[in-house]
Amino acid sequence: MIYAFYIAAAVAIVSTAMVIVQMNIVHALLYLILSLLSVAVIFFVVGAPFVAALEVIIYAGAIMILFVFVIMMLNLGTQSYRTEKGWMRVWTWVGPVLLASVLLADVVYMLVSPARLPGGGRLPPAFVRPYAMMVGPRAVGVTLFGPYLIGVELASILLLSGLIGALHLGRAVRPESFIGPVSAKKPGSSKKTDRGEGTVKK
Amino acid sequence: MSVTVQYLIIVFGVLAVTLGIAAMLIWVERRLLAFWQDRYGPNRVGPFGILQPVADFIKIMAKEDWIPPFADAPVFIIAPAIIVVAVLLSFAVIPWAPSISVADLNVGLLYFLAFSSLGVYSVALGGWASDNKYALLGALRASAQMISYEVFMGLSLMGVVMLAGSFNLRVIVEAQRKLWFVVPQFLGFVIFFIAGVAETHRLPFDLPEAESELVAGFHAEYSGMKFGLFFVGEYLGITLISALTATLFFGGWLGPVLPPLAWFFIKTFFFIGVFILLRAALPRPRYDQLIRLGWKVMLPLALLNLVVTGGIILAAR
Numbered sequence: 001m002i003y004a005f006y007i008a009a010a011v012a013i014v015s016t017a018m019v020i021v022q023m024n025i026v027h028a029l030l031y032l033i034l035s036l037l038s039v040a041v042i043f044f045v046v047g048a049p050f051v052a053a054l055e056v057i058i059y060a061g062a063i064m065i066l067f068v069f070v071i072m073m074l075n076l077g078t079q080s081y082r083t084e085k086g087w088m089r090v091w092t093w094v095g096p097v098l099l100a101s102v103l104l105a106d107v108v109y110m111l112v113s114p115a116r117l118p119g120g121g122r123l124p125p126a127f128v129r130p131y132a133m134m135v136g137p138r139a140v141g142v143t144l145f146g147p148y149l150i151g152v153e154l155a156s157i158l159l160l161s162g163l164i165g166a167l168h169l170g171r172a173v174r175p176e177s178f179i180g181p182v183s184a185k186k187p188g189s190s191k192k193t194d195r196g197e198g199t200v201k202k
Numbered sequence: 203m204s205v206t207v208q209y210l211i212i213v214f215g216v217l218a219v220t221l222g223i224a225a226m227l228i229w230v231e232r233r234l235l236a237f238w239q240d241r242y243g244p245n246r247v248g249p250f251g252i253l254q255p256v257a258d259f260i261k262i263m264a265k266e267d268w269i270p271p272f273a274d275a276p277v278f279i280i281a282p283a284i285i286v287v288a289v290l291l292s293f294a295v296i297p298w299a300p301s302i303s304v305a306d307l308n309v310g311l312l313y314f315l316a317f318s319s320l321g322v323y324s325v326a327l328g329g330w331a332s333d334n335k336y337a338l339l340g341a342l343r344a345s346a347q348m349i350s351y352e353v354f355m356g357l358s359l360m361g362v363v364m365l366a367g368s369f370n371l372r373v374i375v376e377a378q379r380k381l382w383f384v385v386p387q388f389l390g391f392v393i394f395f396i397a398g399v400a401e402t403h404r405l406p407f408d409l410p411e412a413e414s415e416l417v418a419g420f421h422a423e424y425s426g427m428k429f430g431l432f433f434v435g436e437y438l439g440i441t442l443i444s445a446l447t448a449t450l451f452f453g454g455w456l457g458p459v460l461p462p463l464a465w466f467f468i469k470t471f472f473f474i475g476v477f478i479l480l481r482a483a484l485p486r487p488r489y490d491q492l493i494r495l496g497w498k499v500m501l502p503l504a505l506l507n508l509v510v511t512g513g514i515i516l517a518a519r
Contacts, residue, residue, distance in 0.1 A: 026277065026330065033323070040316075053312035057356075060319045061349060064326065068345055071330060071338070136308055137369055 005045045012038035023084040025070050033063050050137045213304055220293050224437040229254040231437075231478050238482045259430075267426035270332065277331035282428045285324035285435035289442050292317045296445050297372045299455045299462040310371040311363060314446065315356050318401055322348040324435065325403070325410055329420035340419025343489060344410035347400055350496040354504035355397035361390040361511040362450050375454035384451040389507045391451040393500055395473075398443035400496070402436060404477060406484040409492060444473035 015035040022028035036059040043052035144152055229244065229252060236243025245251040269275055295310035297303040307313055322345055329341020363369055365386060366377040374383075384391050400407040411419030421432050448454060448469035455462035487495070 026274070030277070049307065049309045050312065053309045053316045056316035057312065057319050060316070061352070064322055064345055064349060067326060068342065071342070
């Protein structure tokens, strides 16, 4: 099982790197899906199958939306490919890579030196003994709706406001029901406005 | 050692049986459609035309495997494989009989939902990589349709999960010994089945390929075995949704006299028949009607079902 963890981790790192260096945006998104799937496998291996399944369900849907946005809003083609290629000069990525590898060295040092960890342990126990603690759907549910209820409620309010905002932006505008800054004047006046929506004469 | 061998037999047996069913369905569907439309259907190859899939397979393998020069080749090639792999992996959690299932996962139902959400990529990527306006329109329709219907497909199953107290499909089947879940969860069953038809983009919900307006939709540019994989993926999807409907709402392998495996197959094939009858009987709705049905009727009904079921369980406790 520990091998499954390292294989999935290697796939995650490589695919995430490929997301960044890909010139074609759709190919980058495909690597992003792969990266998320390998993270799901890691969750599964360390004993959290519920989180693994949710990772796939939620993130797969989310990346699908991104994919649709890319198709609808970006005009893909050889030109965007060349633009991306122009951004990928050596000097643009050498700096970030150096800084990130310093961070990586820091993390590795923290992981391998036992004295630095507060518990004195070497690695988190779940990594050493997979399935040592299986977190099932019930455990997640009890925790979410027990001590973390306020977090769930806040997140749902945030999502609800997003939903209402999307509904507001996407609603069909009928001239007679348009209430906005431009119709402070008499509704139905055929004056030209910069909005263009509320100006249709009944 | 013998346990390993037994397990390998189950794994490859499930793989062979599901692929065999999917291939035979091509013939079954044509014969059944012909029966309902008062004609013969394919009856020349072998007894009753039962070897028709073999003839089709030989023909499709001999066809030219054409990748359009304007297509995005890697994505174009990988797209048809995704749907077959995703659906075949979902079969791993289906309990065929008390001792026959590949994986006894405690999040089995979520596992199925996860892979069904990956199936969308096949259609969307195939349509995008074809670089053809009909294919792209089909792909965009497919992504909107499948994402919309996935939402309440999951919600409609939560009633079953609450009644059984587990996501494990085996536990769900065992919980139906006294009463099939179709009785207390009739609304959930109807919603799940309609969502299943939309997920497999079968008629009447085959808007992504709608041959009368989009030529062939997302697979307009596909030929040879790549097209064949989309085709097989669709039939695998039908089998999967039918098997899940039988498992979740109709007691899976449970039943008197006959062995468990026989009951499972009888129930599954009944729902496959319903899928084909739907195709023979119903016209295709307009696209906006399809999406409106999803968000304005099915989603509220699924939520209502969830709240009422939860309330009753809480009151009965």
